Amino acid sequence: MKLLSKYNRVNILATITVFIIGGICYYFILHVVLIKQLDKDLKIEEQEINDYIKANNILPEATNSKDQKISFEPAEAVVDRKTLSVDILNGKGDEYEPTRMLLFPVKVSGKIYTATVSKSQQETEDLVKLIALFTLAMVILLLLGLFIINRFVFNKLWLPFNNTLNELKQFNLSSGKSLNLKESNINEFEELNSAVAVMSSRVVKEYESVKSFTENASHEIQTPLAIINSKLDVLIQDENLSEFQMKQLQAVYDALDRLSGLNQSLLLLTKMENNQFVYDEEILLNELIKDRLVQFAELAGDKKLVIREDIQPVKISGNKQLLDILISNLLNNAIRYNVPGGGITIKLDAAGLSVSNSSFLPALDEGKVFQKFYRHADTKQEGNGLGLSIVKQVCSIAGYTVRYSFGNNQHEFNISFNTNQLAK
Amino acid sequence: MKILIIEDEKALAESIADYLEGEDYICETASDFKSAIEKTELFDYDCILLDIGLPGGSGLQILQELKANNKTDGVLIISAKNSLDDKVKGLLLGADDYLSKPFHLSELSARISAIIRRKNFGGANLLKFNEIEIDTAAKTVSVNNKPIVLTKKEYELLLYFISNKGRVISKNAIAGHLWEDDMSGSYDFIYTHIKNLRKKLLEAGANDYLKSIYGMGYKFTGQ
Numbered sequence: 001m002k003l004l005s006k007y008n009r010v011n012i013l014a015t016i017t018v019f020i021i022g023g024i025c026y027y028f029i030l031h032v033v034l035i036k037q038l039d040k041d042l043k044i045e046e047q048e049i050n051d052y053i054k055a056n057n058i059l060p061e062a063t064n065s066k067d068q069k070i071s072f073e074p075a076e077a078v079v080d081r082k083t084l085s086v087d088i089l090n091g092k093g094d095e096y097e098p099t100r101m102l103l104f105p106v107k108v109s110g111k112i113y114t115a116t117v118s119k120s121q122q123e124t125e126d127l128v129k130l131i132a133l134f135t136l137a138m139v140i141l142l143l144l145g146l147f148i149i150n151r152f153v154f155n156k157l158w159l160p161f162n163n164t165l166n167e168l169k170q171f172n173l174s175s176g177k178s179l180n181l182k183e184s185n186i187n188e189f190e191e192l193n194s195a196v197a198v199m200s201s202r203v204v205k206e207y208e209s210v211k212s213f214t215e216n217a218s219h220e221i222q223t224p225l226a227i228i229n230s231k232l233d234v235l236i237q238d239e240n241l242s243e244f245q246m247k248q249l250q251a252v253y254d255a256l257d258r259l260s261g262l263n264q265s266l267l268l269l270t271k272m273e274n275n276q277f278v279y280d281e282e283i284l285l286n287e288l289i290k291d292r293l294v295q296f297a298e299l300a301g302d303k304k305l306v307i308r309e310d311i312q313p314v315k316i317s318g319n320k321q322l323l324d325i326l327i328s329n330l331l332n333n334a335i336r337y338n339v340p341g342g343g344i345t346i347k348l349d350a351a352g353l354s355v356s357n358s359s360f361l362p363a364l365d366e367g368k369v370f371q372k373f374y375r376h377a378d379t380k381q382e383g384n385g386l387g388l389s390i391v392k393q394v395c396s397i398a399g400y401t402v403r404y405s406f407g408n409n410q411h412e413f414n415i416s417f418n419t420n421q422l423a424k
Numbered sequence: 425m426k427i428l429i430i431e432d433e434k435a436l437a438e439s440i441a442d443y444l445e446g447e448d449y450i451c452e453t454a455s456d457f458k459s460a461i462e463k464t465e466l467f468d469y470d471c472i473l474l475d476i477g478l479p480g481g482s483g484l485q486i487l488q489e490l491k492a493n494n495k496t497d498g499v500l501i502i503s504a505k506n507s508l509d510d511k512v513k514g515l516l517l518g519a520d521d522y523l524s525k526p527f528h529l530s531e532l533s534a535r536i537s538a539i540i541r542r543k544n545f546g547g548a549n550l551l552k553f554n555e556i557e558i559d560t561a562a563k564t565v566s567v568n569n570k571p572i573v574l575t576k577k578e579y580e581l582l583l584y585f586i587s588n589k590g591r592v593i594s595k596n597a598i599a600g601h602l603w604e605d606d607m608s609g610s611y612d613f614i615y616t617h618i619k620n621l622r623k624k625l626l627e628a629g630a631n632d633y634l635k636s637i638y639g640m641g642y643k644f645t646g647q
Contacts, residue, residue, distance in 0.1 A: 222504035223433055226525035230439035233529035236592045236641060237446065243638040250640040253596045260526050298613055
């Protein structure tokens with residue numbers, strides 16, 4: 001739920017409750033006050049009647065005006081003096097009207113009467129109704145006011161916050177762009193911005209240091225690798241080496257090759273992350289693939305693989321070296337993990353490239369297949385586990401999407417090109 | 425033939441010198457920028473092996489100096505910075521070739537002999553090994569003056585062997601030379617190519633120069 005809606009909900013609920021309780025209290029207080037006023041008037045009337053009787057010793061004339069009625073009834077006994085509210089038929093006799101009534105006993109020349117003075121409560125009720133209506137109008141006005149405030153004022157107030165949020169959402173470490181935070185005169189937002197700025201600059205710094213560390217480490221590793229390699233090359237010239245010793249050296253060579261390959265791959269990944277490639281070369285992808293197929297023909301032929309090609313001419317702009325690596329990695333995998341006598345299907349058109357192949361491996365985990373150092377448990381430690389991460393990285397830099405799918409015992413890698421990069 | 429090895433890693437410079445001296449090259453080494461500049465100014469070399477990252481300066485600067493002084497020494501860059509930029513920059517500045525670390529000494533040796541061939545004979549050189557003759561310009565091979573037909577890989581192999589005659593070359597080095605990419609399982613292909621090459625050479629009347637060394641490598645030798 002939005003902060004604003006939540007705040008509004010509480011705010012409106014509280015406001016309405018207060019208004020309703022206030023309205024009810026107001027109603028009762030007003031009611032009591034007005035009734036008291038009426039009672040006072042009735043008492044004055046009683047006083048006047050008693051004075052009149054004392055002076056004249058006759059009953060005053062009964063009256064029946066619009067807002068006051070006086071009547072006398074002979075009574076057998078003295079009634080208790082009392083005031084009460086009743087609904088009685090109005091003068092026209094069409095509706096009941098709330099009326100305040102005072103009953104008291106009077107004595108005129110020994111005869112007992114019950115005097116009744118009544119006054120209409122209608123005006124009082126009308127006043128109370130008016131007040132209730134007014135309260136309701138206030139509530140509606142308040143809601144309207146809140147709505148307008150939310151609509152125009154709050155959105156404006158939250159603008160710096162939304163701006164910061166947008167900047168954070170678009171924040172991309174590898175792009176190297178810093179956050180563009182707008183100044184705000186609201187303390188909380190200013191504080192948020194400065195915290196975000198400090199945090200992002202720290203993250204960028206650490207990212208840079210990790211990046212340069214990886215690149216430097218990979219470069220530094222090249223030299224000792226070169227020394228080991230050269231020492232081995234010199235060592236095997238010794239004619240006194242036994243077969244056993246040669247076998248040991250072969251294992252060292254193989255491990256060294258793997259280490260070099262791994263280091264090359266890591267270096268390549270780091271370079272891509274560091275944006276050290278240019279991407280504006282025009283490349284005939286179909287020719288690149290054909291060249292690679294020629295190079296891999298021997299390897300594929302050895303496994304007696306059937307290669308089906310459906311390759312349309314596609315010209316694309318990008319980095320030739322990286323695209324070559326991408327194609328090479330895909331084809332290499334398609335051959336390496338294939339079964340003898342299996343098949344590879346390569347499709348290329350303007351929409352994308354797809355390489356599918358049979359394999360001794362079951363379906364791979366889609367979520368993990370592009371992760372660094374992911375290998376299916378059934379693969380021997382042949383590859384360095386970086387081939388597909390490199391494919392993924394090349395694609396994400398170039399703006400392609402790469403998907404892995406498995407069906408009919410075929411592993412398929414499908415790359416969709418970014419159509420803007422297709423040259424005409 | 426005189427080679428100057430400009431490399432700050434002493435152990436590497438040493439192995440390179442050891443290996444190349446076995447092939448009748450005379451090697452000198454320079455391990456920093458200053459001594460490298462001094463040596464290149466004073467002497468002429470058939471080939472200079474140039475490391476880019478040097479204490480005291482960049483190898484690319486040495487290359488610029490060489491070209492500014494109209495020196496015709498062949499230059500082979502050996503760099504730990506396997507970056508296309510450095511490669512392009514080096515080649516644009518007039519380097520003859522580029523090899524990134526780590527590399528096999530047999531590969532280095534083959535590249536050096538190719539550079540020297542190009543320098544000394546304008547690329548139209550005939551490389552001879554007893555009765556075998558390779559025309560590196562036309563990429564043809566003949567045995568006892570009779571041409572034989574080799575596949576591209578067989579030709580590359582033969583040239584590689586003759587550039588490293590008398591040396592043991594590991595299968596790893598051969599695989600790296602024939603296929604630039606990681607080709608696991610390619611040892612079997614090496615065996616096939618070598619078998620075919622040997623067969624063709626023998627059929628054409630050449631001696632059997634190819635020796636397998638305990639299955640871990642090969643040696644092309646006249647002895």
